[in-house]
Amino acid sequence: xxxxxxxxxxxxxxxxxxxxxxxxxxxxxxxxxxxxxxxxxxxxxxxxxxxxxxxxxxxxxxxxxxxxxxxxxxxxxxxxxxxxxxxxxxxxxxxxxxxxxxxxxxxxxxxxxxxxxxxxx
Amino acid sequence: xxxxxxxxxxxxxxxxxxxxxxxxxxxxxxxxxxxxxxxxxxxxxxxxxxxxxxxxxxxxxxxxxxxxxxxxxxxxxxxxxxxxxxxxxxxxxxxxxxxxxxxxxxxxxxxxxxxxxxxxxxxxxxxxxxxxxxxxxxxxxxxxxxxxxxxxxxxxxxxxxxxxxxxxxxxxxxxxxxxxxxxxxxxxxxxxxxxxxxxxxxxxxxxxxxxxxxxxxxxxxxxxxxxxxxxxxxxxxxxxxxxxxxxxxxxxxxxxxxxxxxxxxxxxxxxxxxxxxxxxxxxxxxxxxxxxxxxxxxxxxxxxxxxxxxxxxxxxxxxxxxxxxxxxxxxxxxxxxxxxxxxxxxxxxxxxxxxxxxxxxxxxxxxxxxxxxxxxx
Numbered sequence: 001x002x003x004x005x006x007x008x009x010x011x012x013x014x015x016x017x018x019x020x021x022x023x024x025x026x027x028x029x030x031x032x033x034x035x036x037x038x039x040x041x042x043x044x045x046x047x048x049x050x051x052x053x054x055x056x057x058x059x060x061x062x063x064x065x066x067x068x069x070x071x072x073x074x075x076x077x078x079x080x081x082x083x084x085x086x087x088x089x090x091x092x093x094x095x096x097x098x099x100x101x102x103x104x105x106x107x108x109x110x111x112x113x114x115x116x117x118x119x120x121x
Numbered sequence: 122x123x124x125x126x127x128x129x130x131x132x133x134x135x136x137x138x139x140x141x142x143x144x145x146x147x148x149x150x151x152x153x154x155x156x157x158x159x160x161x162x163x164x165x166x167x168x169x170x171x172x173x174x175x176x177x178x179x180x181x182x183x184x185x186x187x188x189x190x191x192x193x194x195x196x197x198x199x200x201x202x203x204x205x206x207x208x209x210x211x212x213x214x215x216x217x218x219x220x221x222x223x224x225x226x227x228x229x230x231x232x233x234x235x236x237x238x239x240x241x242x243x244x245x246x247x248x249x250x251x252x253x254x255x256x257x258x259x260x261x262x263x264x265x266x267x268x269x270x271x272x273x274x275x276x277x278x279x280x281x282x283x284x285x286x287x288x289x290x291x292x293x294x295x296x297x298x299x300x301x302x303x304x305x306x307x308x309x310x311x312x313x314x315x316x317x318x319x320x321x322x323x324x325x326x327x328x329x330x331x332x333x334x335x336x337x338x339x340x341x342x343x344x345x346x347x348x349x350x351x352x353x354x355x356x357x358x359x360x361x362x363x364x365x366x367x368x369x370x371x372x373x374x375x376x377x378x379x380x381x382x383x384x385x386x387x388x389x390x391x392x393x394x395x396x397x398x399x400x401x402x403x404x405x406x407x408x409x410x411x412x413x414x415x416x417x418x419x420x421x422x423x424x425x426x427x428x429x430x431x432x433x434x435x436x437x438x439x440x441x442x443x444x445x446x447x448x449x450x451x452x453x454x455x456x457x458x459x460x461x462x463x464x465x466x467x468x469x470x471x472x473x474x475x476x477x478x479x480x481x482x483x484x485x486x487x488x489x490x491x492x493x494x495x496x497x498x
Contacts, residue, residue: 030351031160033445034421034452036474052474054422056159056445057351 001089002105003114008065009089015102018093019065021053024118026088030055032081037073038095044068046104051094053084062094066104072096131176132272132329136336140347148240150177152350159351163447166318166356167488170278171348172339179243180268180326183250184233190259192226192234195249197375197394199385205231208300208313212375212383213238213246218396219371220378222246223363225324227300227313235300235311237273237324239365272332277322277356279491280344285323288338292323296495306334317353319360319490355444358453361414361485367425367441368412368455376403377457379412410438410457414485415469417443417452420478423471429456430470430477437462440471446487453487454480 002010007025011018026032034054044050049061050070073095077083084092099105109117128151137144142153153174155162165171183191189200196211203209205228213222222242227235238246247267254260276284286293289305292312300313311326327335339345354364363369369378374396388394389401417423422445429438443454454471462469465484470477 030155030158033160036421052421054445056163056355056447057154059422059424 001111002065002108003111003117004063004065004108005117006063006065008062010065010105010108011093012099012105015099016071017066017068017097017099019095019097020093021062021084021088022114023088026085026092029053029060029084030057032084035074035077035081035084035094037075037077038070040070040073042070044070044097046101054081064097065108066097066099067101068097068099070095071098129177131174132332133174133176133336136333137174137347142347142349145350147350148177150240152177153347155349155351156347159349159355160447162346162348162352163355165346166278166320166348166352167448168279170276170280170284170322170342170345171318171352172336172345173275173277173348173353174272174336175275175324176272176329176332177240178273179236179238179240179246180271180273181236181238181247181250182233182266182268183236183263184230184266185263186232187259187261187263188232188234191250191254191257191263193388193393194257194259195253195395196224196226197384197388198226199387200226200228200234202385202387203228205229206299206301208298208315210383212369212380213242213249214375214395215371216395218374218394218399220365220369220373220375220380221249221371223365223369223380223383225313225315227311229300229302229311235326237326242365268326270329271326272329274325274327274332274335274339275316275318275322276325276339276345277316277318277320277348279321281320281322282493284339284342284345287342297321297492306331306338314493317360317362318356319362319486319488319492320356321491321493354442355447358442358444358455359446359448359486359488360490361455361487363412363455364442374400374403376400376408377410377412408460411460411463412441412455413458413463413482414487415440415443415454415456415471415480416483416487417454417471418479418481420476421473422452423454423473423478423480427454427456428472429458429480430472431462432468432470434470434477437469448488453483458482 051062427440438458440456
């Protein structure tokens with residue numbers, strides 16, 4: 001699993017990747033009550049806002065950690081948005097993306113680097 | 122210097138951080154937005170008793186023979202008819218009738234009023250009151266005292282009375298919107314039976330240097346949990362209560378903000394309310410916008426700034442507050458629309474992130490209140 005400074009994660013298999021928000025982000029947001037997932041087929045550029053996670057207090061954008069095409073969205077989140085809090089780095093995935101540039105992954109942090117980064121916040 | 126160094130703390134700052142409160146800047150203060158989580162805190166307050174530190178709010182006393190006249194000059198209320206031991210919601214008005222703040226005004230003594238005002242407005246409000254007293258003959262016999270040495274706690278929820286019964290049983294004899302001066306932990310407390318959640322409860326003004334003891338005493342009861350500003354906002358929204366800077370500001374009149382209950386008819390008859398001509402014209406059918414309650418019927422929560430569209434897609438207004446309601450399980454909002462679109466049941470749309478979603482005008486409050494009202498008759 002790889003991570004961004006905006007607290008998204010990417011789990012890659014071949015040229016496809018599940019993406020979501022990290023446990024740190026889920027904890028900071030608090031109770032998630034609504035998730036807007038992207039439409040399947042949408043083309044994302046790294047850094048685009050591609051989903052919105054809402055708590056009672058606020059709406060937060062989720063940024064695409066990699067470029068590519070949305071090939072699946074986690075529609076289960078519409079009935080169970082709390083999954084993001086319960087298992088943010090597993091069942092709380094937001095979308096599956098077909099990568100358009102695998103080399104982008106090199107710029108992301110591994111878990112040890114991400115945890116080092118968190119310790120500086 | 123960073124912004125956080127410019128922020129003030131309430132006397133309970135250490136207690137908030139010790140309880141794990143997430144501190145955020147609010148109206149110039151470091152305030153806890155949540156402890157356990159907004160959702161849990163909201164639900165706890167609706168079922169048990171929640172404790173809020175609202176010491177950032179302004180407190181003042183206005184006393185003397187002319188105190189009633191001063192209040193009536195600045196607000197649309199008839200304070201001559203406010204009985205001793207009662208409390209009233211009121212509005213500080215600008216000369217043109219725009220709303221400068223909303224206040225809770227208590228009358229614990231026959232010639233003495235106790236004011237609670239918004240933190241973000243308190244310096245302005247107290248300057249206006251002091252200027253008025255210094256320059257108007259109504260202020261001749263009036264003493265005005267800003268109470269900087271007092272903290273303010275709100276204990277809210279259906280079980281608040283069970284907690285108060287053990288600490289200050291006399292305060293439990295009050296009904297909704299009553300107020301009085303009580304002995305509590307050996308100190309003088311100004312207590313009212315009111316709050317900002319729609320629940321039964323109390324607001325307690327207490328000496329700042331002893332409020333840590335009162336905070337600890339209240340939290341020692343397992344019925345009581347500390348509640349942050351996040352849940353305070355979702356609770357007040359469900360109760361349909363307006364928030365200064367959102368549902369009202371200097372650009373709105375009380376008629377537009379749908380706060381007619383803060384105005385006494387006697388004042389309208391007397392014709393001595395600030396901005397009376399504009400107000401009368403609006404009340405006589407000249408309103409162009411009015412505050413309404415909205416239920417979001419689909420899609421994401423509508424937040425402040427979301428456009429309100431008519432059923433056929435024309436932009437007609439704006440959302441001023443919105444939240445996914447923890448009690449109701451759907452999203453609710455307040456906003457302003459033309460009177461022709463303000464009837465309960467009117468179908469509207471709300472625009473969030475470029476897409477529009479169905480909504481409808483509903484009645485206030487969203488969640489029935491639990492006030493301990495005096496029985497009629």
